[in-house]
């Protein structure tokens with residue numbers, strides 16, 4: 001799927017990686033970019049079509065699919081991360097909240113837009129996942145579980161939508177320099193680079209877009225006795 005000429009919709013496009021996706025799509029020559037956000041007035045990118053969309057609200061998701069019937073490239077980017085352990089006082093709530101946005105939100109939007117993609121020739125559906133789909137840690141446990149669930153969802157969507165010619169890709173990536181990682185003292189990737197590499201991966205027809213070396217190493221380890229998810233973190 002080529003970004004040039006595509007009609008794209010990016011969820012959570014008002015800031016962070018979603019904004020970088022919208023910007024990269026415009027730069028790559030997309031015909032139209034719907035920039036979806038809970039608060040469309042927070043969209044500051046020129047040249048995009050703002051759209052109100054809370055991915056956890058079924059009525060808003062249905063309305064978005066009606067308002068954007070020409071979409072052929074869907075980027076499920078909206079997500080939240082709570083730095084919290086399963087064993088903290090609010091550990092169960094943190095797990096529910098992150099599943100609600102990162103898993104059910106992605107599911108809601110994918111279900112609503114699958115017929116739209118079909119009507120527009122198949123197109124592509126891209127889910128922003130994480131290196132945390134495959135590894136976990138004490139404070140990222142609930143987040144990692146939501147991304148593991150979203151990875152499995154992505155694999156199911158790929159099977160379901162193959163028949164209608166929709167390319168389904170998962171983006172796996174380690175830390176990116178956005179609000180989500182504010183306060184984390186770790187090496188971080190640039191959001192614009194992640195967006196550009198994602199578009200290259202979509203154009204190359206990849207099922208899984210592994211953005212950085214650390215993510216590629218983790219993926220490679222999965223079938224070995226020293227799988228990365230077994231290592232202490």
Ligand SMILES: NC(=O)c1ccc[n+]([C@@H]2O[C@H](COP(=O)([O-])OP(=O)(O)OC[C@H]3O[C@@H](n4cnc5c(N)ncnc54)[C@H](OP(=O)(O)O)[C@@H]3O)[C@@H](O)[C@H]2O)c1
Nearest residue numbers: 012015016017038054055077078079130175176178179180
């Ligand atoms: N940053 C990283 O290190 C990293 C690494 C791997 C994967 N990711 C993934 O990349 C994606 C983007 O994250 P980011 O780093 O750009 O985070 P961010 O800067 O915190 O931005 C998150 C975006 O998601 C939106 N969002 C949250 N809940 C939503 C909802 N219910 N409906 C619609 N939009 C919602 C936010 O909108 P509001 O402005 O309304 O809150 C915001 O636009 C997420 O899926 C995240 O899990 C991030």
